[in-house]
Amino acid sequence: xxxxxxxxxxxxxxxxxxxxxxxxxxxxxxxxxxxxxxxxxxxxxxxxxxxxxxxxxxxxxxxxxxxxxxxxxx
Amino acid sequence: xxxxxxxxxxxxxxxxxxxxxxxxxxxxxxxxxxxxxxxxxxxxxxxxxxxxxxxxxxxxxxxxxxxxxxxxxxxxxxxxxxxxxxxxxxxxxxxxxxxxxxxxxxxxxxxxxxxxxxxxxxxxxxxxxxxxxxxxxxxxxxxxxxxxxxxxxxxxxxxxxxxxxxxxxxx
Amino acid sequence: xxxxxxxxxxxxxxxxxxxxxxxxxxxxxxxxxxxxxxxxxxxxxxxxxxxxxxxxxxxxxxxxxxxxxxxxxxxxxxxxxxxxxxxxxxxxxxxxxxxxxxxxxxxxxxxxxxxxxxxxxxxxxxxxxxxxxxxxxxxxxxxxxxxxxxxxxxxxxxxxxxxxxxxxxxxxxxxxxxxxxxxxxxxxxxxxxxxxxxxxxxxx
Numbered sequence: 385x386x387x388x389x390x391x392x393x394x395x396x397x398x399x400x401x402x403x404x405x406x407x408x409x410x411x412x413x414x415x416x417x418x419x420x421x422x423x424x425x426x427x428x429x430x431x432x433x434x435x436x437x438x439x440x441x442x443x444x445x446x447x448x449x450x451x452x453x454x455x456x457x458x
Numbered sequence: 459x460x461x462x463x464x465x466x467x468x469x470x471x472x473x474x475x476x477x478x479x480x481x482x483x484x485x486x487x488x489x490x491x492x493x494x495x496x497x498x499x500x501x502x503x504x505x506x507x508x509x510x511x512x513x514x515x516x517x518x519x520x521x522x523x524x525x526x527x528x529x530x531x532x533x534x535x536x537x538x539x540x541x542x543x544x545x546x547x548x549x550x551x552x553x554x555x556x557x558x559x560x561x562x563x564x565x566x567x568x569x570x571x572x573x574x575x576x577x578x579x580x581x582x583x584x585x586x587x588x589x590x591x592x593x594x595x596x597x598x599x600x601x602x603x604x605x606x607x608x609x610x611x612x613x614x615x616x617x618x619x620x621x622x623x624x625x626x627x628x629x
Numbered sequence: 630x631x632x633x634x635x636x637x638x639x640x641x642x643x644x645x646x647x648x649x650x651x652x653x654x655x656x657x658x659x660x661x662x663x664x665x666x667x668x669x670x671x672x673x674x675x676x677x678x679x680x681x682x683x684x685x686x687x688x689x690x691x692x693x694x695x696x697x698x699x700x701x702x703x704x705x706x707x708x709x710x711x712x713x714x715x716x717x718x719x720x721x722x723x724x725x726x727x728x729x730x731x732x733x734x735x736x737x738x739x740x741x742x743x744x745x746x747x748x749x750x751x752x753x754x755x756x757x758x759x760x761x762x763x764x765x766x767x768x769x770x771x772x773x774x775x776x777x778x779x780x781x782x783x784x785x786x787x788x789x790x791x792x793x794x795x796x797x798x799x800x801x802x803x804x805x806x807x808x809x810x811x812x813x814x815x816x817x818x819x820x821x822x823x824x825x826x827x828x829x830x831x832x833x
Binding site: 413414415416417420423424426427428430431434435 | 728740783785
């Protein structure tokens, strides 16, 4: 017996050509469908929002260990 | 989601494979508060009195702080916890604090940590006696005065004694 | 929200017979209650009996608070999912996974995978805790769940995790995962990954 966790809903997106191009690129790079790319983006966005709300900070850091980490999103 | 492997094949694997330990991530036995993994609403479903207990927790911290003659800032500083969170604990109904904060407060104020975890809502509990005692304590405590009245002092001492001695109720 | 994926089998080592076990996607208050009331006391008892050299996990105390802070996010975010295994409504195993991490394996770096944040079995099933561990197969069922989820998410069966020291043989030999060595960002626990090819072999 298998129960579907949640039913799915369909949404139409309005994206520019460039945006669609980016979506295609990411889909090819990650070897996952465009829907899967957007799902990942949603998960990441929600996670970032939640952690920022808890007072955490998001940084990008260079691999060389010298350059200062760049604060993102604030 | 379906499991890709068939039931029969899975059974065969389990029968034939070596008998090893399988733990991954951090050892779960070091977790004190598994309930933090659960959606906030579900955590409250597990304990209908979480709000009342949370009030008791706030009162307990506030009275204990005042017994030490400390301001909110001073306690936050000495216990090395976030000031905003301490204010939320004392003033915000139903705020569930971070486990580390509870640990720091328990250590600094010399209160039983596991009981505090349950009172604060950080851990789920079904201990009816604890809930009842907490509700009574919350109802009687108040924050009108800066120095603890003798009544407040007695009330606080009684509740802390209860927490220290109370045996966990298992259901 | 908890949904039943299916009924499978666990081997009862004491009787030598298989018993029905339910695999669920999600956790509920019952699982938490089992952890609090049934698992914890046994872990604590074992801890009290342990000799100091056995408590290597005590070194992970500092990491503990980072962990609880991290884990506080799990229940509320899309990125995380839980799985549980039960026999007659008693929790035998738990697993939490993260869907946003990427592969570190050369040649497929950046490929998304299912990262296992936590995989744990009940103390009565563990050799390290009791002389007569009961059910065998909880780890196998949960790992299969991680692989199946990975396939469902289009991650081709790729799975990553940090193994506790006592479990390295399981991940390396039984599951055939690649050992990428101690991770300095994770208390030097060894980081393992399963490739799509290996996943394919395991589901057959």
